[in-house]
Amino acid sequence: MFTCGINNNPTLEGQTMERTRKLLLLLAALALFAVACGDDDEAATTGDDGDDMAETGNDMAETGNDSEMMDHLGDGSLGTITVEPGAEVQIRSLNALTGDVALFGLPIHRAIEIAVDDYGDIHGFSVSLGQGLDDLCSSDGGQAAAQTIVADEQIAGVVGTSCSGAAVAAAPLISEAGIVMISGGNTSPALTSDLAGTAGENYNEGYYRTAHNDLYQGRAMALFVFNDLGLTTAAAIHDGDPYTQGLAQAFVDAYEEIGGEITGFAGIAKGDTDMVPVLTEIAAASPQALFFPIFQPEGNFIAAQAPGVAGLEDTQLLAADGLLVAGYLALEETEGMYFSGPDSRFGENVNQSTGKSAVDFTSAYESLHGEAPTSPFWGHGYDATAMLLDAIESASYVDGDGNLVIDKAGVREHLDGLTGYNGLIGLINCDAFGDCGSQKVTVIHHLDSNDFEGSTDNVVFEYAPS
Amino acid sequence: MPPPVTAENNKLNRRLGVDAFLTFMRVVMSTFVILGLLMFIGQQIDPDNFVASRINPDATGLTAAQFEGLVISGLSQGAMYGLIALGYSMVYGVLGFINFAHGEVFMVGAMTGMITSNKLDESGAWESNFLLSLLFVLVIAIICSTLTAIIMERVAYRPLRGSPRLIPLITSIGVSFFIQNVSVVLLGPGAKSYPTLPEWLSKKRELLGFVTIEGTRLMVLVVAAISMVALWYLVERTKIGKAMRAVAEDKEIASLMGINVNRTIVTTFAVGGAMAGVAGILWGLLFRSVVHTTGFLPGIKAFSAAVVGGIGNMGGAMAGGITLGSAESVAPLILLEPWGIDGVSQLKDAVAFLVLIFVLLVKPTGLFGERLSTEDRA
Numbered sequence: 001m002f003t004c005g006i007n008n009n010p011t012l013e014g015q016t017m018e019r020t021r022k023l024l025l026l027l028a029a030l031a032l033f034a035v036a037c038g039d040d041d042e043a044a045t046t047g048d049d050g051d052d053m054a055e056t057g058n059d060m061a062e063t064g065n066d067s068e069m070m071d072h073l074g075d076g077s078l079g080t081i082t083v084e085p086g087a088e089v090q091i092r093s094l095n096a097l098t099g100d101v102a103l104f105g106l107p108i109h110r111a112i113e114i115a116v117d118d119y120g121d122i123h124g125f126s127v128s129l130g131q132g133l134d135d136l137c138s139s140d141g142g143q144a145a146a147q148t149i150v151a152d153e154q155i156a157g158v159v160g161t162s163c164s165g166a167a168v169a170a171a172p173l174i175s176e177a178g179i180v181m182i183s184g185g186n187t188s189p190a191l192t193s194d195l196a197g198t199a200g201e202n203y204n205e206g207y208y209r210t211a212h213n214d215l216y217q218g219r220a221m222a223l224f225v226f227n228d229l230g231l232t233t234a235a236a237i238h239d240g241d242p243y244t245q246g247l248a249q250a251f252v253d254a255y256e257e258i259g260g261e262i263t264g265f266a267g268i269a270k271g272d273t274d275m276v277p278v279l280t281e282i283a284a285a286s287p288q289a290l291f292f293p294i295f296q297p298e299g300n301f302i303a304a305q306a307p308g309v310a311g312l313e314d315t316q317l318l319a320a321d322g323l324l325v326a327g328y329l330a331l332e333e334t335e336g337m338y339f340s341g342p343d344s345r346f347g348e349n350v351n352q353s354t355g356k357s358a359v360d361f362t363s364a365y366e367s368l369h370g371e372a373p374t375s376p377f378w379g380h381g382y383d384a385t386a387m388l389l390d391a392i393e394s395a396s397y398v399d400g401d402g403n404l405v406i407d408k409a410g411v412r413e414h415l416d417g418l419t420g421y422n423g424l425i426g427l428i429n430c431d432a433f434g435d436c437g438s439q440k441v442t443v444i445h446h447l448d449s450n451d452f453e454g455s456t457d458n459v460v461f462e463y464a465p466s
Numbered sequence: 467m468p469p470p471v472t473a474e475n476n477k478l479n480r481r482l483g484v485d486a487f488l489t490f491m492r493v494v495m496s497t498f499v500i501l502g503l504l505m506f507i508g509q510q511i512d513p514d515n516f517v518a519s520r521i522n523p524d525a526t527g528l529t530a531a532q533f534e535g536l537v538i539s540g541l542s543q544g545a546m547y548g549l550i551a552l553g554y555s556m557v558y559g560v561l562g563f564i565n566f567a568h569g570e571v572f573m574v575g576a577m578t579g580m581i582t583s584n585k586l587d588e589s590g591a592w593e594s595n596f597l598l599s600l601l602f603v604l605v606i607a608i609i610c611s612t613l614t615a616i617i618m619e620r621v622a623y624r625p626l627r628g629s630p631r632l633i634p635l636i637t638s639i640g641v642s643f644f645i646q647n648v649s650v651v652l653l654g655p656g657a658k659s660y661p662t663l664p665e666w667l668s669k670k671r672e673l674l675g676f677v678t679i680e681g682t683r684l685m686v687l688v689v690a691a692i693s694m695v696a697l698w699y700l701v702e703r704t705k706i707g708k709a710m711r712a713v714a715e716d717k718e719i720a721s722l723m724g725i726n727v728n729r730t731i732v733t734t735f736a737v738g739g740a741m742a743g744v745a746g747i748l749w750g751l752l753f754r755s756v757v758h759t760t761g762f763l764p765g766i767k768a769f770s771a772a773v774v775g776g777i778g779n780m781g782g783a784m785a786g787g788i789t790l791g792s793a794e795s796v797a798p799l800i801l802l803e804p805w806g807i808d809g810v811s812q813l814k815d816a817v818a819f820l821v822l823i824f825v826l827l828v829k830p831t832g833l834f835g836e837r838l839s840t841e842d843r844a
Binding site (some may be wrong): 098099102103162240266267268269271272273274276277278280281283284285296300302304308310311315331332374 | 526527528529531532535536539543566582643655656657659662670680706749753754757763794796798799803809810811812814815
């Protein structure tokens with residue numbers, strides 16, 4: 001009897017063990033999957049367009065030989081694009097069109113559409129924007145869209161991306177294909193330079209942007225918090241994205257440089273909802289100010305949960321341009337926050353290529369889309385498009401057969417040497433690493449969740465690099 | 467004669483190797499946890515003690531209020547995991563497969579709540595008669611998520627009854643994607659918010675004189691407790707519950723005893739769906755934002771919670787949820803931070819899954835695991 005019981009047990013045990021082992025394996029796999037999902041790796045594979053480059057290079061040599069070249073920029077070193085009579089010059093918009101960041105990216109995309117309409121033809125060829133591409137505000141989205149773009153050899157340039165995280169993956173592919181990419185929304189220093197002559201780790205030739213470099217934005221916020229608000233301890237939270245991490249770091253560095261004390265620098269994972277742990281980590285040192293330059297929806301949770309965490313009751317909350325969107329400012333708990341962002345008081349500025357002013361633009365935007373732009377980077381997107389079309393115009397000529405020939409190297413040459421350009425955002429000068437923005441940064445004080453424009457006009461601090 | 471080199475012998479050696487490795491992992495993980503805990507206690511006593519100043523010079527220690535906040539946040543998050551985990555556990559108990567689409571049932575609850583509460587907010591009822599509106603929202607959400615679960619069972623799982631267990635499992639992943647995408651098509655991909663809660667509910671309040679807790683989190687805990695008691699009553703004290711337990715024990719014999727197996731299985735799905743609906747509303751009220759992927763991570767975590775507690779055991783599911791939620795909230799700061807690791811809060815999800823691995827290493831059946839029957843259910 002007794003031995004019978006013992007004999008029975010091992011089989012039972014064996015089956016249970018077998019079962020749990022299978023379960024354990026399954027779980028381990030799932031856990032890895034889930035953790036990997038939250039992780040935005042910036043691994044960007046380089047495309048296999050080396051061959052294509054060689055081909056277009058040959059095409060170029062041929063066309064170069066048999067046509068009387070008109071006066072244009074470029075030495076043909078990156079190949080050419082030939083647009084046949086009746087066809088259109090192809091450029092693309094690559095911005096955040098869906099998801100939580102659409103409020104930020106959609107106005108840029110729409111500004112690009114309006115700019116293309118306003119600009120008109122290039123040497124008698126009309127310009128087509130094609131289907132708007134979505135950068136999904138992630139490196140995956142940026143990479144997928146860039147692959148679509150480089151697969152089409154007719155595309156002469158890209159206006160985008162909205163998010164720096166997407167640009168980190170898209171820029172290498174687009175650069176490799178010899179075309180240019182001008183962003184109206186990227187601000188991460190990694191994409192251009194440290195402003196002291198060293199290229200950022202994600203800098204690629206052919207990358208330009210009209211948005212500011214976050215080293216300026218971080219400094220502007222640091223100066224405002226330390227000097228104007230008189231707060232001497234601060235903490236920062238990022239979400240691991242190149243934009244948020246770069247800006248939080250720029251703020252921290254500038255703040256410490258001018259004498260402030262940083263009490264905490266923490267990260268969250270995209271997709272987190274419960275912010276109490278990270279806020280508690282920050283609250284341990286009770287900072288007077290908390291800067292979280294992240295996106296929605298994580299920004300919502302921080303604004304809602306911070307006042308409830310012991311040690312953060314009186315902490316001043318600060319955010320940046322990624323959250324400076326209508327949907328975020330409409331939340332009651334964001335009242336009283338300060339936001340840094342581009343100076344959007346474009347006033348009477350006129351874009352020299354299209355001749356349209358900021359006022360013309362907003363009325364065109366409102367009549368087309370029935371609402372005012374929901375984020376401030378539309379001016380940057382508009383100027384970026386006009387600059388790209390200008391560059392294509394000066395780098396192209398009509399050959400003997402009536403084809404428009406665009407010299408890819410010439411497009412870059414035009415933008416590299418661009419100085420004194422008047423855009424909606426002010427005076428545009430491109431530096432050696434593609435930073436073209438006017439670099440004017442403002443801090444606004446958000447007081448009324450029912451009045452987005454009132455809040456964005458409530459400028460309490462302005463900064464322009466000396 | 468030399469000992470025969472047989473497959474048997476190799477197998478034995480391999481098993482010994484695996485056992486040794488598992489023991490090694492157990493020791494390493496326990497040591498890591500115990501040392502982390504000791505260092506945390508050291509930091510609390512003196513943030514500048516000689517260990518902390520060497521390993522984690524930025525140590526500041528936590529105040530009592532902060533620690534309390536962490537624990538409460540962990541408990542409320544865990545209670546929601548627990549409610550979702552019940553659905554995983556019950557379906558596993560009855561059918562022996564894991565319904566991965568259960569996270570989406572939770573999302574449907576949260577989405578329905580969002581739509582209903584926003585409509586009520588527009589009509590003004592949300593402000594003028596909050597409690598009644600909340601009850602209405604809760605009922606609608608429960609109905610919708612229950613219906614989702616029932617339809618899911620009828621359309622996707624019943625035709626597969628009797629097929630190998632892997633097949634409904636994979637189907638459930640498909641169902642999960644399907645529901646997510648339907649939500650994108652119907653409601654769009656952006657995050658949607660719940661209306662603001664009245665001040666009297668969301669404000670902090672003193673409880674029993676020493677605990678300060680936000681009203682919303684208190685509500686989450688209370689509602690979860692009520693649901694749990696109701697579920698316990700249903701399963702242990704009613705005829706339907708008895709039928710469910712019988713079907714879980716052995717479907718064939720249960721049907722010989724005159725139990726309608728199909729109806730019992732549907733009931734199980736319905737009850738699990740209702741619990742997920744309740745969790746969805748609580749999630750919505752607490753975080754006030756839902757998106758079509760809301761169900762994914764909580765779903766996986768709740769499944770882990772069900773396994774941590776011992777899958778198939780309902781009390782275990784709740785306990786597993788609370789354990790996982792608390793660990794996720796508290797462990798990064800008290801176990802990892804003393805090691806001087808950067809960005810501990812980003813490791814929250816990793817911690818949750820490490821807890822799972824740790825529990826399975828130490829107690830493979832889960833905290834309250836029991837051997838259900840000898841029928842192989844993996």
